[in-house]
Structures are given as C-alpha cells and as structure tokens.
Amino acid sequence: DQQVKQNSPSLSVQEGRISILNCDYTNSMFDYFLWYKKYPAEGPTFLISISSIKDKNEDGRFTVFLNKSAKHLSLHIVPSQPGDSAVYFCAASAGRGNTPLVFGKGTRLSVIA
Amino acid sequence: DAGVIQSPRHEVTEMGQEVTLRCKPISGHNSLFWYRQTMMRGLELLIYFNNNVPIDDSGMPEDRFSAKMPNASFSTLKIQPSEPRDSAVYFCASTPRVGYYGYTFGSGTRLTVV
Numbered sequence: 617d618q619q620v621k622q623n624s625p626s627l628s629v630q631e632g633r634i635s636i637l638n639c640d641y642t643n644s645m646f647d648y649f650l651w652y653k654k655y656p657a658e659g660p661t662f663l664i665s666i667s668s669i670k671d672k673n674e675d676g677r678f679t680v681f682l683n684k685s686a687k688h689l690s691l692h693i694v695p696s697q698p699g700d701s702a703v704y705f706c707a708a709s710a711g712r713g714n715t716p717l718v719f720g721k722g723t724r725l726s727v728i729a
Numbered sequence: 730d731a732g733v734i735q736s737p738r739h740e741v742t743e744m745g746q747e748v749t750l751r752c753k754p755i756s757g758h759n760s761l762f763w764y765r766q767t768m769m770r771g772l773e774l775l776i777y778f779n780n781n782v783p784i785d786d787s788g789m790p791e792d793r794f795s796a797k798m799p800n801a802s803f804s805t806l807k808i809q810p811s812e813p814r815d816s817a818v819y820f821c822a823s824t825p826r827v828g829y830y831g832y833t834f835g836s837g838t839r840l841t842v843v
Contacts, residue, residue, distance in 0.1 A: 622771075650830055659733070659820055659834025660772070705772060707830075714828060716762055716785070721771030 619643045620708050622720035631729045635693040639706030639720055642687065646708040650717065651680060651691045654703045663704070664691070696727045735821050735835035742842055747809040750838045752821030753802055760827050763796055763806050766818040766837070775819075778804065779827050811842045 621640045629635045637651075647668040652660035666673040666680045666689070673680050679692045693700055703724050707717040734753040742748050754761050762777040776786040778798045786796070793812070798804040808815055818839050822832040 618771075648830065652832075657836065659822070659836050660832075661834070662831045665830060707772075709830065716774050716777050716827075717830060717832065718774070719764070719772035721768075 617642070618720070619646075620706055620718050620720040622706055622723050624723050625721070626724040626726070628726045628728060629696045631698055631727055632695045635691075635696045635700065635725055635727065637691040637693075637704050637706075637723050637725065639689050639691075640687055641689075641708050643708070643710060643718075644687070645710035646718075647711075648709045649680070649682060649689050650707045650709075651678075652705040652707060652719075654705060654722070660705055693725075696725075698727050698729050701725055701727045733821055733823050733833050733835035735819075735838050737838060738836065740838060740840045742811055742840075744812055744842055745810045746842075747807065748811045748815075748840060748842075750806040750819050750821075750840070752804045752806070752835060754804070754821070754823030755833055756802065758823035758825050758833070759801070760824045760829075761798060761804050762822045762824075762832065763804070764820045764822065764834075766820060772820070775806070808840075811840075813842045816841050 650665040651663045653663045654660040664675050664678050666682050682689045703722045705722045706720040736751045763775040764772050766772050774788045776796045781798045796806045818837045820837045822834040
C-alpha cells in the first residue's frame, strides 16, 4: 500500500501562472517531508523540504505547505517557468531521520509558454 | 565532485540472464540507497546500506535480487535470473549520513529484459 500518494499523474500550467502539486500520506509517524524534481534521463534532485513542526517553508519561487491534520502537503511554484517542466516526487520520512525516504509515484508538470 | 556514478546507463538483456548494476557513491557519503522507478509503483526503496552494512533489504522483491557493498566506494545490485517484470529504471543514491535527506541520486540504469 502506498504510504505517500500523488494522485495527479500530470499537470499542465501556463507560463507565469501558479503550479500546485499535491501529496497525501497515510503514515502518521512521518515527520519530515521533501519534494524532489526529476528531468528526463537524470536522477531526482532535492528541491525543498519541511519539518512537521512547521506548516510552511519558502525558497524563492517554491513554497511547501503542510497540513498535518489532513495528512496533506502541497508544492506551489509561482510564477511557473518552462524550465520547471519535470516530474516532481513527494517524499517522507519517519523516526526523526532514522528511516529512509518513502516516495510517491510522481506528478509530471508541463509549463506551457 | 563527479556525483553518484551508475553504470551501465542502459542495459538490454534476455530473460533468464544475470544482470549486474553498479554504483559509485560520492566520496565521504556513508549511506547508500538503491531505488527502482516504475510507472505502477513510482520510486520504491529496494535496500540501503550504512557504513557498507546492509540495514534494510525488505524492499528487495525476490530472492533473485541481491546487493553488496564491499567497500565505501562501490555497490552492486544483481538480478539472477532476470525477468521481463524487472524492467525499470534503477537509481542509486548516497548521503553523508542517515537522516540527511539531501540525497544525491545517480542518473540511473534503464533495464529492459526481453
């Protein structure tokens, strides 16, 4: 059973608009969450993270929001750029850093110029 | 730093053959992870090592899969015998230590078993 779920396989957004990627999790022990970005023929690269003690973390155009009661997090990209077109993976970990990351299936974002 | 190096980049093999995937982690990184990416399951953890010792191999799908890390600079993932359902992209990742989540991934090995 998938502990980290990304229910939207793909998303298309116009350049300059906001992209919102969603992620749900089932394991209440998860206490650290991350987003990774993956271009074709490359490995995933770390994008942004958030600890369960926070509900928001911002880094430039990227903001991650965490709603612990709903077991939901989202990644906002504002404004979206064509170079943001990639697959985005949501990941989570439990045990205060003592367990490896559990990833979702990914969401393919296409930013249309 | 050359990053995490995986070889080969692509592997096409016939069902029943042995396949060996290789990974060189970043120097000084003490934790190494093998993940497999498929459309159905996304990125799933197969096994991870800490200081060259296998910590958790519960993600290894079957006894046909085995992994080793004989030293800090080299790891292998072996499939014997290979089957068409093993076709996927296999990623190796390393981190300085367990609990540091800025994993550095290699470029992956795309395995096709025909």
